[in-house]
Amino acid sequence: MHNQPTIESLTKxxxxxxxxxxxxxxxxxxxxxxxxxxxxxxxxxxxxxxxxARPSIIGFVKGTSGAKTLALRADIDALPIQEEGDLPYASTRPGISHMCGHDGHTAVLLAVAEWLAANKANVQPNVYLIFQSAEEISPSGAQALVAQGILDTVDAVFGLHLWQGLKKGTFGLTHGPMMASIDDFEVTITGSGGHGSSPHEAVDPIYISTHVIQAFQNIISQKLNPLEAGIITVGKIEAGSTANVIPTTAKLIGTIRALTPTAVTTIKQQIVQMSEGICQAFGATAEVEFIVGTPPLVNDETQARFVEQVLVDTFGEARVQLVDPTMGGEDFAYYLEKKPGAYLFVGMEGEVSAYPHHHPKFNIDEEVIPDAIRVFIEILKQFKEDAQ
Known part of the structure; x- marks a missing residue:
């Protein structure tokens, strides 16, 4: 390898x-x-x-001892959003743009790859560099890679997100649940249609659906452990075609978010039980379908404390904070379901990064890129194979 790269040259x-x-x-x-x-x-x-399998691509660097293997991950996909704003390097592809920051994540991991190629002698563990496709959809790219055995020989896995929801210059992580599961559901309520003037001759699925929606809120308040967070949102109702006809079916479409696998299981069981029970009481039937998304993202406590110590040692205690979990989801959860590891936020909220993720005017503050590069490099340098 030629010249030893500096943080400045890597950042550029x-x-x-x-x-x-x-x-x-x-x-x-x-x-x-x-x-x-x-x-x-x-x-x-x-x-x-x-x-x-493409379009994910995985690099591998052998460590000096190779007794342990680490994985670092970047997601590489963009979103079906038309970019707004006047960046000189704006998206050239109509209706597609990097409005989540994955372009930054990919660039950071490429910089780490360059450093790693020049510093193999300074890194004990083997390193997988995971450039992962399809974070934004389900089934996801992480799920596919785990199924292909990407983590079979990996001991710990680490990821980061350039995060607009955290003040620029700070870092955030948790010692446990960090991001929520994402599962969608459809409840089809089947009654029997009729004329609006004769409701007694019909079984009205629209009326029944109001009871089912009310009952869903009871799941969160009464059935879920109050120390576990969960959300049930009905975002869409499909029913009926005109004012004076009672339809035969009504469909409730919504999303579930939760921070622990236990909470996910409880919510799903209760949605089925409530829907079927209430519909039966009114003489209707319910069919519940779940569109399974990502599990909760739960940091391993040991690896999260290791990353926290790396951040404190590298950037100072004042810049590192334990954050509240977010109810957004992230498919890095599939890696952490399989192997210990940790995910962290690199804060960038400020004048440059003023709009939230997935907003048409979202933008990365490129001034935080060197910090993100350093985080990954320091994790590789400081990971002690015998201590983990």
Missing amino acids: QAIQDRRHLHQYPELSGEEFETCEMIRERLEHLGIEILDY
């Missing part, structure tokens, strides 16, 4: 990479150009590329 390259990726975004499962760019870069650095 990362910003250049991020802006290129921002101009040429690709949707989940379609990131073949992005994948090709990463492949060329890793090959140029002399990093081995493992045999996993």
